[in-house]
Amino acid sequence: MGKKQTRRRGKVLEDAILRATWQLLNQVGYNVLTIQAVAKIAGTNKNAIYRRWADKARLVVSALAKFGPKPDIQIPDTGNLRTDLGQFFEQAVDYLTYLTSDQLAGLWVDRLRDISVAKMMYRLDAIDNNYIRKSVTQILHQAEKRGELTGQSFSDRVLNLPALLVINAAITAQGKLTQAAMAEIIDDILMPVFSKHEYHRP
């Protein structure tokens, strides 16, 4: 009846820690979760955790990556830029809604602590490697090939704009992002920016 016959190592132990983290995250949420509690549930101690992750936020991000929902988004190619954008964002909304849920409150906030107040927007979707940005770039590329856009190149700021807008919308919308909000983003902001024929830099 000893405590344990085997001493787990490497990946096995890491998995146990991440599983415990995921369990606790779902039980109590990010803010209440402590490293000590994770260690206890995983049947190990703080050291094993601190050897692998610098802080709670990184630990939880790992658990999220392993057990959390994965975005399953197809890049549309309907032959029309506006339609492509609409369909793409429609798919992204559910995932974003989860990432901003109460359960994860405090997580992104912590991730911001060390990287200056910075890159909130980038980091927010950094969890899936600038997925939004890459997809939008692809959609724009398709539009260019069709001749819908006049082969201009877009700045980083413009390429990040869709992610910024949609994340901001998901966040401020409290609940779910509506069709109308999405249409407004696309028609009032994105389309004018992507197809700026009228206005030229002085």
Next chain:
Amino acid sequence: MGKKQTRRRGKVLEDAILRATWQLLNQVGYNVLTIQAVAKIAGTNKNAIYRRWADKARLVVSALAKFGPKPDIQIPDTGNLRTDLGQFFEQAVDYLTYLTSDQLAGLWVDRLRDISVAKMMYRLDAIDNNYIRKSVTQILHQAEKRGELTGQSFSDRVLNLPALLVINAAITAQGKLTQAAMAEIIDDILMPVFSKHEYHRP
């Protein structure tokens, strides 16, 4: 040679605490500042502080309000929309840059700790969003009167866009927001959005 003859109370003590907070904030920055250290410098103890402020962030915000810089921004009216926008943001940048400086790193992060990311952005631009939004509305109104814009009304989302962009830029810029970044925001995004002649909602 006793420690102290008088026992300070109320506003006198509060001022001493805020002064100590401000001093320490400038010496070591927000992240390093501790309540205990503030108490020591103020010649009091933690209890007197915790009786007044719930946490470090709120204490520092109070000190900031009392001793920090105040924004002093004039709304320009040069007869040209783009110039107006340029001059306005130029003035706003110094203040925003201070609010997001290393010295204050961690402060906004802490202020957002207990709320979900949802309310985060909302709060983030609540810092100053109204001010920026109101000013931009005024600038747009001037442009309309001059006939620079075709009397269209702008949605909330569009009116909040300048604040969103400039705050995001200040946050992600690490150091100071440059002229170039500002020009990019105005020329690549704001001007096309405000003067969208080419693209029309389907």
Next chain:
DNA sequence: TTATTTAAGGTACTGGAGTACCCTGTATAA
């Protein structure tokens, strides 16, 4: 098989947040 290296587990420590409790000086009211 044995020796060596690595990392897990245990224990203990520092230091700050935040709370509790009590004593005492000070302002106010009686």
Next chain:
DNA sequence: TTATACAGGGTACTCCAGTACCTTAAATAA
């Protein structure tokens, strides 16, 4: 002037983050 209420000050406590150091189990190399 004295009694009372309140808030400041002191001390001590719990909890957690994070680090240090030592031991021991397990993987690997010799």
